[in-house]
Amino acid sequence: MLFLFLCIIINTLVFLWFVINIFLKSSNTYKDKGRNEMVEMGVVLGSGGHTYEMIQILKQIKNSNILFNFFYSHNDNLSKIKTENELVNYQKNFFVIPRCRNVGDSYSLSFIKFIFSFLYCIFLTYKMKNMKVIIVNGPGVCVPLVYSLIFRKYIFLKNIKIVYIESICRVYSLSLSAKLLYYFADLFVVFSEHLKKKYKKAKYYGYTFELYSKKKKKKKKKKLLNNFISFIFYMPFF
Numbered sequence: 376m377l378f379l380f381l382c383i384i385i386n387t388l389v390f391l392w393f394v395i396n397i398f399l400k401s402s403n404t405y406k407d408k409g410r411n412e413m414v415e416m417g418v419v420l421g422s423g424g425h426t427y428e429m430i431q432i433l434k435q436i437k438n439s440n441i442l443f444n445f446f447y448s449h450n451d452n453l454s455k456i457k458t459e460n461e462l463v464n465y466q467k468n469f470f471v472i473p474r475c476r477n478v479g480d481s482y483s484l485s486f487i488k489f490i491f492s493f494l495y496c497i498f499l500t501y502k503m504k505n506m507k508v509i510i511v512n513g514p515g516v517c518v519p520l521v522y523s524l525i526f527r528k529y530i531f532l533k534n535i536k537i538v539y540i541e542s543i544c545r546v547y548s549l550s551l552s553a554k555l556l557y558y559f560a561d562l563f564v565v566f567s568e569h570l571k572k573k574y575k576k577a578k579y580y581g582y583t584f585e586l587y588s589k590k591k592k593k594k595k596k597k598k599l600l601n602n603f604i605s606f607i608f609y610m611p612f613f
Contacts, residue, residue, distance in 0.1 A: 415506035420454035421514020496523035
């Protein structure tokens with residue numbers, strides 16, 4: 376009981392520290408790059424292969440009028456470095472969000488961390504009024520962020536579209552993040568025909584981004600890619 380109480384106190388202090396950083400630092404960065412004149416697209420980075428896959432996806436989305444808001448976990452600085460190196464010419468900002476679960480955490484502690492991460496994300500995204508769409512591909516850190524945007528969407532009536540792209544590694548079953556966000560996603564993309572048949576809402580475009588295969592026909596690739604991009608840019612986001 377004492378351990379749980381100490382965890383609550385520690386997480387409260389961490390949460391307050393994050394919130395103070397939002398109002399003292401993030402607001403200035405947010406205004407400096409002319410965000411009000413651009414469409415903002417949120418992107419969640421994740422450890423492991425999630426960031427690599429996301430970078431390949433974003434390389435297909437080239438638009439000078441888009442400002443990318445990258446969200447990453449406070450202990451995943453490597454994802455930020457990879458993104459900065461790969462997407463050099465993209466207009467972007469980076470925002471740190473607290474991880475809601477670490478390896479070995481109990482369910483009760485994970486739930487407490489999730490609540491704090493959820494509240495923090497509400498504060499963080501509140502000023503991002505021009506962010507019309509967010510793209511995620513399954514890292515656990517994306518769940519509290521997306522839920523905060525769902526809260527913003529239905530409570531504050533802020534229009535935002537959620538695009539979920541399942542990891543290419545998922546062939547026969549969805550990840551836990553995908554199951555938690557499936558019913559809330561405006562566009563749900565999978566890389567497996569089996570998952571397409573199993574989940575009615577899922578969209579399948581083949582290996583649109585050629586993450587691993589480089590020997591696809593250009594015409595087929597272009598058709599699949601255009602179908603996917605049209606879903607993003609012709610839905611009423613902007």
